[in-house]
Amino acid sequence: MTSFSDDNRRAGGGWTDDVSRNNRPRHGLISSSSVGSANRGRILQALFDLGPTSRADLARYTGVNRATISGIIQPMVDQKVLVEGDAIPANESGGKPARPLWFSEDAQPICAVLLMHDSVRSCLVSLNGEISAESEAAFPAGTSDVRVLMDVIADCVGKTLASAARPAIGIGVAAVGMIDTDKRAIVAVNLAPLLDGFPLGVELESRFGLPTSIDHHPRALLVGDRWFGLGRGRRNFAVVYTGDVLGGALFLDGHLFRGPGGAGGELGHTFVQLGGRRCKCGRIGCWETIATLGWLREEAGNIELPGAETMTAAQLGALAAQDVAAAGQLLDRYAHNIAVGIANLQQTMAPNFIILHGDVVGGGERLVTAIAKHLHELVPWRPGGEIELALGDHEDVAALRGAAGLVLSDLLHFPL
Amino acid sequence: MTSFSDDNRRAGGGWTDDVSRNNRPRHGLISSSSVGSANRGRILQALFDLGPTSRADLARYTGVNRATISGIIQPMVDQKVLVEGDAIPANESGGKPARPLWFSEDAQPICAVLLMHDSVRSCLVSLNGEISAESEAAFPAGTSDVRVLMDVIADCVGKTLASAARPAIGIGVAAVGMIDTDKRAIVAVNLAPLLDGFPLGVELESRFGLPTSIDHHPRALLVGDRWFGLGRGRRNFAVVYTGDVLGGALFLDGHLFRGPGGAGGELGHTFVQLGGRRCKCGRIGCWETIATLGWLREEAGNIELPGAETMTAAQLGALAAQDVAAAGQLLDRYAHNIAVGIANLQQTMAPNFIILHGDVVGGGERLVTAIAKHLHELVPWRPGGEIELALGDHEDVAALRGAAGLVLSDLLHFPL
DNA sequence: AAAGTATGTGTGAGCCTCATACAAACTAAA
DNA sequence: TTTAGTTTGTATGAGGCTCACACATACTTT
Numbered sequence: 001m002t003s004f005s006d007d008n009r010r011a012g013g014g015w016t017d018d019v020s021r022n023n024r025p026r027h028g029l030i031s032s033s034s035v036g037s038a039n040r041g042r043i044l045q046a047l048f049d050l051g052p053t054s055r056a057d058l059a060r061y062t063g064v065n066r067a068t069i070s071g072i073i074q075p076m077v078d079q080k081v082l083v084e085g086d087a088i089p090a091n092e093s094g095g096k097p098a099r100p101l102w103f104s105e106d107a108q109p110i111c112a113v114l115l116m117h118d119s120v121r122s123c124l125v126s127l128n129g130e131i132s133a134e135s136e137a138a139f140p141a142g143t144s145d146v147r148v149l150m151d152v153i154a155d156c157v158g159k160t161l162a163s164a165a166r167p168a169i170g171i172g173v174a175a176v177g178m179i180d181t182d183k184r185a186i187v188a189v190n191l192a193p194l195l196d197g198f199p200l201g202v203e204l205e206s207r208f209g210l211p212t213s214i215d216h217h218p219r220a221l222l223v224g225d226r227w228f229g230l231g232r233g234r235r236n237f238a239v240v241y242t243g244d245v246l247g248g249a250l251f252l253d254g255h256l257f258r259g260p261g262g263a264g265g266e267l268g269h270t271f272v273q274l275g276g277r278r279c280k281c282g283r284i285g286c287w288e289t290i291a292t293l294g295w296l297r298e299e300a301g302n303i304e305l306p307g308a309e310t311m312t313a314a315q316l317g318a319l320a321a322q323d324v325a326a327a328g329q330l331l332d333r334y335a336h337n338i339a340v341g342i343a344n345l346q347q348t349m350a351p352n353f354i355i356l357h358g359d360v361v362g363g364g365e366r367l368v369t370a371i372a373k374h375l376h377e378l379v380p381w382r383p384g385g386e387i388e389l390a391l392g393d394h395e396d397v398a399a400l401r402g403a404a405g406l407v408l409s410d411l412l413h414f415p416l
Numbered sequence: 417m418t419s420f421s422d423d424n425r426r427a428g429g430g431w432t433d434d435v436s437r438n439n440r441p442r443h444g445l446i447s448s449s450s451v452g453s454a455n456r457g458r459i460l461q462a463l464f465d466l467g468p469t470s471r472a473d474l475a476r477y478t479g480v481n482r483a484t485i486s487g488i489i490q491p492m493v494d495q496k497v498l499v500e501g502d503a504i505p506a507n508e509s510g511g512k513p514a515r516p517l518w519f520s521e522d523a524q525p526i527c528a529v530l531l532m533h534d535s536v537r538s539c540l541v542s543l544n545g546e547i548s549a550e551s552e553a554a555f556p557a558g559t560s561d562v563r564v565l566m567d568v569i570a571d572c573v574g575k576t577l578a579s580a581a582r583p584a585i586g587i588g589v590a591a592v593g594m595i596d597t598d599k600r601a602i603v604a605v606n607l608a609p610l611l612d613g614f615p616l617g618v619e620l621e622s623r624f625g626l627p628t629s630i631d632h633h634p635r636a637l638l639v640g641d642r643w644f645g646l647g648r649g650r651r652n653f654a655v656v657y658t659g660d661v662l663g664g665a666l667f668l669d670g671h672l673f674r675g676p677g678g679a680g681g682e683l684g685h686t687f688v689q690l691g692g693r694r695c696k697c698g699r700i701g702c703w704e705t706i707a708t709l710g711w712l713r714e715e716a717g718n719i720e721l722p723g724a725e726t727m728t729a730a731q732l733g734a735l736a737a738q739d740v741a742a743a744g745q746l747l748d749r750y751a752h753n754i755a756v757g758i759a760n761l762q763q764t765m766a767p768n769f770i771i772l773h774g775d776v777v778g779g780g781e782r783l784v785t786a787i788a789k790h791l792h793e794l795v796p797w798r799p800g801g802e803i804e805l806a807l808g809d810h811e812d813v814a815a816l817r818g819a820a821g822l823v824l825s826d827l828l829h830f831p832l
Numbered sequence: 833a834a835a836g837t838a839t840g841t842g843t844g845a846g847c848c849t850c851a852t853a854c855a856a857a858c859t860a861a862a
Numbered sequence: 863t864t865t866a867g868t869t870t871g872t873a874t875g876a877g878g879c880t881c882a883c884a885c886a887t888a889c890t891t892t
Contacts, residue, residue, distance in 0.1 A: 032451065093869080235676075345764065512888045842886100861866085
């Protein structure tokens with residue numbers, strides 16, 4: 001029943017496979033010394049969530065003594081990671097003005113990498129979420145050697161890193177396909193089988209000597225939204241990505257949910273329509289069959305809309321805005337199909353806040369409103385269970401910030 | 417964006433509504449003093465998960481120094497919470513024999529309460545999961561005063577507590593309906609609207625002077641399985657309860673998942689069949705419409721099975737065992753319908769291990785096997801993603817142990 | 833009988849947070 | 863202008879916890 005088996009020790013040892021990436025056993029206790037780094041991480045996360053904040057406010061927010069905050073913050077100020085901003089005058093009740101703390105302009109940036117099946121992009125992301133030193137490269141066609149691809153990636157990353165004024169904190173990779181976050185390897189990429197099983201994270205780490213984090217695209221989007229976007233400061237929310245495929249990720253009770261083997265959040269292949277269409281995965285009635293571009297284009301063709309075979313939510317929205325009745329109806333059906341899966345997600349996990357990414361973003365407020373309307377009809381009301389929808393950032397920015405967020409999460413996410 | 421609003425403090429204070437039940441702010445840091453009680457809790461949970469275990473093994477399992485374990489354990493032995501068992505002789509490699517630790521027979525029991533819409537049951541649960549001092553009472557019909565019901569409940573609990581050799585650690589309540597675990601109140605009970613909004617937890621706590629925990633039935637089942645049943649020691653699993661209604665609960669990454677407002681795990685009303693049957697909740701195609709006794713009995717009637725209107729999985733299984741072909745087919749369809757929802761759950765959260773409770777248990781191994789077969793067809797294969805199904809304990813035992821588990825969870829579940 | 837191995841218990845060091853006191857900076861009222 | 867009140871941020875000693883190390887104990891093997 002327990003997850004370890006006998007070895008040379010007496011009553012069952014061999015917990016070696018039961019440790020997380022930081023080489024400490026799960027079930028581990030809290031060591032006095034680890035309290036320090038954990039609290040450092042928590043304070044930095046609080047600061048991130050709140051924006052520029054004084055020591056006193058941080059102390060209140062985190063529920064600790066002001067002196068403790070000072071003790072933790074001061075070394076970071078000395079190391080020029082944080083800087084004190086201009087004093088904020090006291091309000092009418094008087095008192096010494098507060099000095100807000102924020103990340104220094106000179107703080108080290110993060111190197112973000114977006115790995116697609118046929119190309120790679122990289123850039124620097126500042127702790128304010130600003131993007132610079134972008135670089136991009138396409139994979140050569142017809143290669144049969146992974147090392148060629150790896151060289152292309154390393155070249156791209158190298159260019160970006162060379163532009164950094166200060167050495168980067170680490171490298172974060174958002175990748176298409178299936179990712180093993182623990183081994184930091186690619187499990188499988190449908191359109192680029194050459195990369196299957198390639199330990200990209202380890203490879204980058206050894207080439208550049210920087211801590212490297214890697215996760216798949218939807219989860220990176222979520223992490224980006226948590227650190228730099230609309231999910232900032234939240235304890236629960238979800239990300240849904242639609243496009244050619246449908247993916248999702250979950251932030252639950254203040255933690256990124258990965259699930260065993262990183263299998264959590266595979267929303268595209270949940271059933272919503274037994275006896276429905278056949279999915280690319282071979283099964284029938286997956287959500288992905290009714291809420292992705294494939295469905296939209298097929299339906300647009302059926303009603304003979306112009307440009308059906310390259311239809312997007314943006315174009316459909318434009319047609320609908322021109323009072324093409326059929327377009328408006330299709331947009332509403334698309335919205336309904338998307339809402340169905342979100343409703344299931346809400347019933348299961350109650351994230352209460354869902355950030356939409358991908359094609360949907362092109363549909364703008366009209367599409368979101370339509371989805372929200374259907375969603376409110378589909379989800380039974382619960383006390384305190386108001387549901388909000390929002391649109392994410394522009395696609396590439398979100399993904400790159402997400403890759404950067406992976407580094408922050410690994411760095412600060414309480415090593416308990 | 418952040419969850420607190422301005423008050424008299426300077427840059428936004430008012431985190432008072434943003435604290436969990438133990439009156440510490442979320443986002444809180446770890447205080448040196450809380451490390452002690454947190455580690456105490458973790459060690460006890462490890463001991464629970466492992467069964468009788470020596471100090472040295474606990475030290476290895478939790479990854480800390482043996483001296484630390486001794487320091488934590490010794491006071492508990494002195495207080496007679498734990499006892500040393502007989503020495504386990506060393507194996508061939510020699511060494512001093514280990515003295516396994518376990519909870520003392522004299523350790524305080526937990527008072528478990530199962531609240532149904534028309535009656536209440538209570539009992540004592542030992543730390544070994546043994547049940548004793550059972551008591552039961554029905555609510556009088558036609559009452560319009562909640563206090564009458566409360567008196568019946570208090571009477572029942574009082575009888576159980578009076579039979580305890582040592583004072584109970586606390587009271588755990590598993591209740592039907594919707595529960596607010598933070599306020600420890602009943603939100604709504606369909607069949608007993610008199611109880612709506614009643615702060616049962618607070619009331620019991622003040623009447624008996626014991627810490628009281630309360631949660632709804634499926635989550636209690638899960639907690640019971642985590643402490644005393646098949647979920648023991650696991651970091652991820654789910655519970656699915658089927659009967660007249662369909663409910664579920666989730667244990668994710670080592671934590672019970674409640675979701676905002678306790679709304680997580682409402683699996684019965686996820687959509688699996690757009691355009692399907694109308695559900696009691698008013699919507700169409702809920703999982704509950706095809707995987708509960710209502711569906712089973714209707715279908716059994718359609719094919720004119722004997723005893724259709726009171727059909728259960730147990731009876732259907734018996735008929736199928738007698739080679740009634742139609743019964744075997746219906747059983748398989750029932751299994752398929754149950755598997756569909758589990759497949760969605762697996763896709764979303766990847767618990768990888770699902771414990772079935774309720775009517776399904778009566779269907780025995782044949783039904784589980786059928787469900788498992790469909791499940792493996794419905795869930796795409798993933799590396800390391802083997803899925804297991806299991807049957808829970810007999811219904812009442814599971815619920816009462818679950819109620820007891822709630823107390824343990826609240827007591828030991830790291831106050832971080 | 834000696835060497836090897838494993839368990840469990842002292843002891844001092846190191847780290848961390850906490851309570852308390854205090855200086856600094858500002859408001860508001862006398 | 864003076865005085866009291868309020869808030870920020872720092873210094874200091876106390877207390878709690880884990881850790882590494884040493885040591886006594888108990889058992890196996892050679």
